Amino acid sequence: MRTPAKAGESKGRRLTKGGRATRERIIEAAAELMFHRGVGGTSIPDIQAAAGVSASQIYHYFGDKQGLVLAVIDHQTDTRLAQQRPLLDNLDSIEALREWCDRAGNRQDARGCEGGCEIGSLAGELADSDQSARTRLVSAFDRWEGPIRSGLARMQARGELSERADTAVLATALLAAVQGGMLLSQVRRSSTAYRQAVSAVIDHIESYLVR
Amino acid sequence: MRTPAKAGESKGRRLTKGGRATRERIIEAAAELMFHRGVGGTSIPDIQAAAGVSASQIYHYFGDKQGLVLAVIDHQTDTRLAQQRPLLDNLDSIEALREWCDRAGNRQDARGCEGGCEIGSLAGELADSDQSARTRLVSAFDRWEGPIRSGLARMQARGELSERADTAVLATALLAAVQGGMLLSQVRRSSTAYRQAVSAVIDHIESYLVR
DNA sequence: CCCAAGTTGGAATTGACATTCCAACTACGT
DNA sequence: ACGTAGTTGGAATGTCAATTCCAACTTGGG
Numbered sequence: 001m002r003t004p005a006k007a008g009e010s011k012g013r014r015l016t017k018g019g020r021a022t023r024e025r026i027i028e029a030a031a032e033l034m035f036h037r038g039v040g041g042t043s044i045p046d047i048q049a050a051a052g053v054s055a056s057q058i059y060h061y062f063g064d065k066q067g068l069v070l071a072v073i074d075h076q077t078d079t080r081l082a083q084q085r086p087l088l089d090n091l092d093s094i095e096a097l098r099e100w101c102d103r104a105g106n107r108q109d110a111r112g113c114e115g116g117c118e119i120g121s122l123a124g125e126l127a128d129s130d131q132s133a134r135t136r137l138v139s140a141f142d143r144w145e146g147p148i149r150s151g152l153a154r155m156q157a158r159g160e161l162s163e164r165a166d167t168a169v170l171a172t173a174l175l176a177a178v179q180g181g182m183l184l185s186q187v188r189r190s191s192t193a194y195r196q197a198v199s200a201v202i203d204h205i206e207s208y209l210v211r
Numbered sequence: 212m213r214t215p216a217k218a219g220e221s222k223g224r225r226l227t228k229g230g231r232a233t234r235e236r237i238i239e240a241a242a243e244l245m246f247h248r249g250v251g252g253t254s255i256p257d258i259q260a261a262a263g264v265s266a267s268q269i270y271h272y273f274g275d276k277q278g279l280v281l282a283v284i285d286h287q288t289d290t291r292l293a294q295q296r297p298l299l300d301n302l303d304s305i306e307a308l309r310e311w312c313d314r315a316g317n318r319q320d321a322r323g324c325e326g327g328c329e330i331g332s333l334a335g336e337l338a339d340s341d342q343s344a345r346t347r348l349v350s351a352f353d354r355w356e357g358p359i360r361s362g363l364a365r366m367q368a369r370g371e372l373s374e375r376a377d378t379a380v381l382a383t384a385l386l387a388a389v390q391g392g393m394l395l396s397q398v399r400r401s402s403t404a405y406r407q408a409v410s411a412v413i414d415h416i417e418s419y420l421v422r
Numbered sequence: 423c424c425c426a427a428g429t430t431g432g433a434a435t436t437g438a439c440a441t442t443c444c445a446a447c448t449a450c451g452t
Numbered sequence: 453a454c455g456t457a458g459t460t461g462g463a464a465t466g467t468c469a470a471t472t473c474c475a476a477c478t479t480g481g482g
Binding site: 036041114115121124125128137169170173177180181183184193194196197203207 | 247249252332335336339345348349380383384386389390394395397398403404405407408410412414418
Binding site for chain 3: 453454455456457458459460461462463464465466467468469470471472473474475476477478479480481482
């Protein structure tokens with residue numbers, strides 16, 4: 001017996017090929033707008049115009065604005081992580097860590113340091129106001145931090161990283177440096193702070209290298 | 212010859228004792244609300260109710276909502292920095308750094324990890340949408356980072372910190388760790404990430420200690 | 423005491439936004 | 453081909469926010 005599946009929840013929902021495409025188009029347009037103007041600064045009419053759809057379509061596929069926001073969080077998480085692979089899955093050397101961080105810095109420069117981290121921005125705006133959004137953001141950060149920790153753990157298992165190193169803590173510290181660095185860069189319109197913050201933490205990780 | 216001073220700009224403006232009090236009351240109520248609900252989530256009517264003033268008073272003292280937001284940024288910056296003194300002005304030992312960071316962590320716990328950094332939250336929301344807000348946020352972060360760097364520089368001048376240490380970079384890294392750590396803590400509702408992130412950077416600074 | 427300037431209340435205006443509704447249209451399995 | 457279910461357009465609704473206005477009240481200096 002299938003759950004009735006309220007409108008807007010894609011689970012168990014039947015979508016035609018066109019429907020799926022429309023749904024995607026809406027999410028992408030919304031993600032883009034929300035990244036640049038914030039969730040609160042992005043209205044449904046804005047999204048309608050950007051995606052070229054009517055209001056009823058948005059409500060048909062997402063139920064309400066909050067539903068759309070949740071979908072945007074998941075979409076940004078998937079997209080961002082996919083973008084970082086395969087680097088993200090091979091962070092098991094200092095060079096790999098530096099390369100990975102450097103890529104994000106270049107990306108930030110490429111867009112003139114406008115906007116910070118796609119996930120971090122959503123987090124700052126939604127963490128306190130939307131409980132279900134916060135939950136998804138928790139898992140977004142977990143999905144991000146996991147591969148970092150795994151890479152460090154592999155280095156440690158191979159004996160390259162001292163046993164004294166707490167890979168979980170180091171992974172958290174690096175993710176925090178990325179987030180904080182991005183925020184400072186966004187405000188200062190220069191990727192320098194990001195690069196310095198991240199580099200300092202990697203230097204610290206490097207200090208745990210064996211021999 | 213005095214500039215005409217448009218309404219809402221306090222410079223050169225004549226305020227009675229009561230006027231100044233009202234102005235302060237509005238800023239404080241607005242700061243509180245904006246911290247909890249975000250700038251976009253805080254309406255003028257909300258502020259009216261919280262401060263116990265009428266709409267005309269807000270517009271009389273600040274011109275428009277943006278003017279009020281700018282005042283809130285400055286207020287939060289002043290308040291936050293004042294709150295951290297005298298610790299902030301004496302960050303010239305590893306213990307002092309740890310103590311200072313620890314205080315912020317306890318503060319975060321005390322409020323159940325709701326809300327992140329007062330300045331960082333404003334930064335995330337306003338950096339891309341309000342140019343003049345961004346400018347003030349730049350100076351807010353500079354006023355914050357300055358004392359950190361000064362403390363480190365003093366340690367270095369005293370010969371406690373290696374010449375190889377770049378105090379400016381380390382100060383930026385620490386501030387970024389604070390910001391990123393606060394964001395993660397806010398999302399995860401646990402100060403652990405903040406403490407770990409900040410602790411890792413201080414460990415790194417410690418590695419530059421001479422002998 | 424008297425006026426100019428500062429302060430306040432509260433209603434009115436204007437516009438936008440989230441959301442709903444329903445009628446028309448289309449795809450697809452049987 | 454047929455009908456159910458999915459899809460779409462676009463107008464209508466109700467709410468609420470930002471801002472303006474103006475008249476009345478207070479204060480402080482001369």
